[in-house]
Amino acid sequence: MTSPTLLIERQDHVLTLTLNRPERANAFNLEMTRALQRALRAEASDPDVRCVVLRGSGNYFSAGQDLREMEQVAGESYYQHLRQTYNPLIVQLRRLEKPVLASLRGAVAGAALGIALACDLRIAAEGTRFTVGFLGIGLVPDSGVSLFLPLMIGLGRASALAFSNVPFDAAQALDWGVVNRVTSPDELDAQTMAWAQQLARGPVKAMGLTKRAFNHALLPNLEDVLEYEGQLQAIAQHHSEHREGVQAFMQKRPPKFY
Ligand code: T3D
Numbered sequence: 001m002t003s004p005t006l007l008i009e010r011q012d013h014v015l016t017l018t019l020n021r022p023e024r025a026n027a028f029n030l031e032m033t034r035a036l037q038r039a040l041r042a043e044a045s046d047p048d049v050r051c052v053v054l055r056g057s058g059n060y061f062s063a064g065q066d067l068r069e070m071e072q073v074a075g076e077s078y079y080q081h082l083r084q085t086y087n088p089l090i091v092q093l094r095r096l097e098k099p100v101l102a103s104l105r106g107a108v109a110g111a112a113l114g115i116a117l118a119c120d121l122r123i124a125a126e127g128t129r130f131t132v133g134f135l136g137i138g139l140v141p142d143s144g145v146s147l148f149l150p151l152m153i154g155l156g157r158a159s160a161l162a163f164s165n166v167p168f169d170a171a172q173a174l175d176w177g178v179v180n181r182v183t184s185p186d187e188l189d190a191q192t193m194a195w196a197q198q199l200a201r202g203p204v205k206a207m208g209l210t211k212r213a214f215n216h217a218l219l220p221n222l223e224d225v226l227e228y229e230g231q232l233q234a235i236a237q238h239h240s241e242h243r244e245g246v247q248a249f250m251q252k253r254p255p256k257f258y
Contacts, residue, residue, distance in 0.1 A: 005032035007057065008039055013050040013200040014193065015043055022058030027066035028111060033085045040092045050200035052096065053192055054119060055103040064110020064133050067249050078139075079234040086111050086143040087226040093118040094215055094222060097208025099199045103192040104170075105185060109133035114143025117152065120211060121199075122178065123192055125185040129167035130178065136165040137249060138241030138257070142229040147222065152178055 002008065007018035017039050019026040026032075044052050056062050065073070073081050093100055093115065102119040110133035116122060132149070134141045141149070141162060150158040153176045161168065173179040183191045199207070215222070236242055241257050248255035 001038070003031055003035035005029070006035035006039060008043060010043075010049070011193075012197050013048060014053060014196040015039075015046075015049040015051070016053040016055065016193075016196075017043075019054075019056040019062050021066075022056075022060070024066055024068070025060040025063035025107060026056040026058070026112075027063040027068075028085070029066045029069045030085065033089065037089055037092065040089070040096060044096055044098070050098060050204045051196045052098065052100045053103055053196050054100060054115070055189075055192065056105070058106075060106030061102070061104045061108045061116065061128070062112035063107055064112045067137065067246055070246055077234055078237045079230040082142055082226070082230040082233060086114065087223075087230065090114060090118045090144045090226060091223060094211075094219060097211055098204050099196075099202075099207050099211075101192065101196050101199065103188060104128050104179065105188055107131065107167075111143040114141075114145040114148065117148035117178070118144055121180050121195075122173075123181040123183060123188065123195060124170040124173060124179045125188040126170055126182055127185065128170040128173070130169070130173055131167040132162045132165060135162055136255065137245030138239060138243075138255070139236045139245070140229065140232045142226075142233050144222065144226060144229075146229055147219065147225045151218065152176065 005020050007020050009016045019032060021027060021032060099121065100119040102116045102122045104116060104122060105125040105128050107129050108116050109131040113130060113132065132141060170179060170182045174182045244257060245255045
């Protein structure tokens, strides 16, 4: 079953998955999350696919959870929502034993930051802004951000970025090793495909085993972390800070937390 929220293309053993909700900065709704889970399960596991590219259509990679659909999510527990959506997605990305390359532009925020960091490699267009996002709406980092971000940039920087919600740019991300390459916006698609094709021509079996080794060495507690993030999110969900954060976003004004 295909969904208009996710474009799926194959070329030269490269599977390209394009998040396609440009009118909402490619924010994730349930349909898009499920479509991505399905594509990773069915398409990406095909032996003919030797590299996966994850990108966004239009001007953004993704703004994370669709906050305009948050009210529907709020009816249920965020904990249950995370267990059905981002948590399995992050595990799928880490368990897929072939290279996954995130191609980033515009903004990368919230759950989308977790998804980008769960990929193996990242290329970003100059000007891309990375925002932790969660605390801006009174939530705690989920989608593995509480693990991947301090692991990549250190606890002090991760704390400062999470608490301030101030974005960092592609040049800073390159300096910190959050992204591997930065290119001009006009070149991003071509550079992404050239790199993906190069990866696809490489020893993909050995890359998959290397990924398994890295998971074992550095991320043995990934599933515990995702579960714990969900439990914390269930606490944050019911706090007035979250209500204020979402209202402020809808009303396009800064949040007032006290
Ligand atoms: O259980 C659970 O699922 C809980 C888990 C939650 C996971 C999360 O991801 S929580 C974090 C959610 N994301 C955010 O808080 C980010 C919010 N967005 C932003 O900070 C900014 O919009 C961006 C940095 C992404 C982009 O800024 P900018 O200035 O380039 O663009 P903009 O004007 O703010 O946004 C462009 C449009 O996209 C705008 O629509 P409009 O007004 O032109 O019709 C904006 O409302 C929309 N948009 C941006 N982010 C979201 C969004 N629509 C829905 N959900 C969004 N997250």
